[in-house]
Amino acid sequence: MRSLHLVLGLGFIGLILGGRCYTDYKYDTGMFTDSERLDQRLLSLGNCQEWCDETPRCKGVVLSPVDWAVRECYLVATTHITARSGWESSSLTNCGLDYWSKNAGKYLSGYSAGTAKYDSLLKAQSECLKRSDCGGITYETSSRKFTLRTGIDLKDSSSSEISWIYNRFVLKIAPRSGGIRDKRISRLFWPNFAIPRNLTGYTLNYT
Incomplete structure (x- = not known):
């Protein structure tokens, strides 16, 4: 029964995220x-x-x-x-648990150390995941480059920039009597979900 609830829960997470x-x-x-x-x-x-x-x-x-x-x-x-x-x-x-979320009209502050500008989003994403100081990617409309940024807080852009943040989902099943819970998710599909969040998103943890 626990496995069935877990599978159903993951499906509902996809619905909550919305979009394609x-x-x-x-x-x-x-x-x-x-x-x-x-x-x-x-x-x-x-x-x-x-x-x-x-x-x-x-x-x-x-x-x-x-x-x-x-x-x-x-x-x-x-x-x-x-x-x-x-x-x-x-x-x-198909939407997976790990994904890059796109945020139109937003930018992230600060450049990552080393080479920080790339022509390809794919290359920028690959490099970002290798670096400990990379919080996400911002597409600069002025330079037309995908830039690696250290910031993790999205800010409004006056130049129509676009930013991507890598989201990692953690699904942690906590006892009914304890654990931090996301009430919105718990109410929808299982009262035993606790969703701890880290700086880059969610991390998968099933206990």
Whole structure:
């Protein structure tokens, strides 16, 4: 019974989070057929996925090369996006417990030590997870770079920046008589959930 409750609980966590999840942007992918193209317009990386969320039948997004003066976003009705030199793509995927949350119009303070600016979100995310001083990533509209930041508190951006924070979920089952509980989650699907939070999000812990 405990295992069943755990599985149901994880499902409800996904519902609480809301929204849809995407794969990381992949370099040198972006080929699709004309019949799979839904629409296109000039948009930034983050806004491209938001547009897909609002568009029926959209299953993926494709971005023109980073060296174009203005990047073009294509919405496609497939997750099967094949190789295309210089282009990038991202597809809908099942939401996992660990994920990068996107926060439009927000920035994180301070640069991480060492190289802190990257052309690719995927590369920036990979490097951030290797560093102890990296709290997240901010896309700078001025430099058009994905930057590694030390801050963990999201702040309002006056220049339409976008930030990503890595969220790690911890699911801890506490005794009915003790433990810190998130009442919202407990009330919805199981009274024995205690959800401790650390600086980067939640950590998985099942006891």
